[in-house]
Amino acid sequence: MADRSGGRVRPILHWARTEVDDAPESPRAAAHRPTGRHAGRHGNPQPHWVLRAQTAQALTLMPGQLYFGAEATSVCTLLGSCVAITLWHPQRRIGGMCHFLLPSRRRPAQEPEDGRYGNEALKAMVEAIHRHRTDPTDYHAHLYGGADTLSGACGVKFNIGERNIEEGWRLIDHFGFQLQGVDVGEDIPRTVTLHLPSGEVQMRRGKGHAPDTSKPGHQRSPLR
Incomplete structure (x- = not known):
């Protein structure tokens, strides 16, 4: 199976283990490092949708949430038409x-x-x-989700899963992340788990139809 973006065919890649060693701060990261009141890791209050973790905590993300850091041991989420992007730094062993x-x-x-x-x-x-x-270019990235939850609806042209996939491709290209794994589209749910100590990303395809986050009763953050 292959995925398309911008007229190019993109093959599905698979996670590969990377040797870990210590690395100094890159010049580009130093140039973009926040200063002043934005410099401290805890200097600014984080939005409610940015999660914090205690040491060795296993986190589960709900739609609209994110985590980035080194404290959690794993981050997991369930996807339908939504998209998850994972990031991991092979030298620093941080990500989200x-x-x-x-x-x-x-x-x-x-x-x-x-x-x-x-x-x-x-x-x-x-x-x-x-x-x-x-620096963003130092990070390994994975892209998952974007199921077509309306594939059985006649005459429906609005495919939010496809739009989410295209945005995921665009953002990965824009920031220069090193793409390592992709599994997107179709009409299946996916469970994705990032293991922070190793950088391994596990993706499990579910059975049946992907959850439609537009239906009442689905646990999600309400959209404005």
Whole structure:
């Protein structure tokens, strides 16, 4: 199976273990490192959708949430039409995952950023990357989800899963992450787990139809 973006055929890749060693801060990361009141890891209050973890804690992300750091031992989420992007630094052994519902929006200037939108979730993760004095190009990335939950609906042209996939491709290309694994599309649920100590990403395909996050009763953050 292969995935398409921008007219190019992209093969599905699989996770491969990488040897770990110590590495100094890259010059590019130093140039982009926040200063002043934004420099401290805990200097600014984090949005409610950015999770914190205690040491060796196993986290589960709900739609619209993200985690980035080194404290958690694993981060897991369940995907339907939503998309998850995982990031991991092979030398520093830090990373995280975001789970977004929609690719983007027209955000009013006074509106706070929201992790339910792909571009805003990745912006928050890149800010965390710079706070850790690293560079986005040093990170291994995986892209999962984007199921077509409306594949059985006649005449339906609005495919949110496909739009989420395209936004995931765009963001990975834009920030220069090293893409290591992809499994997207079709009409199946997926469970994704990132193991922070090793960087291994496990993806399990479920049976039946992917959950439709637009249906009432599905546990998710309400969209405005």
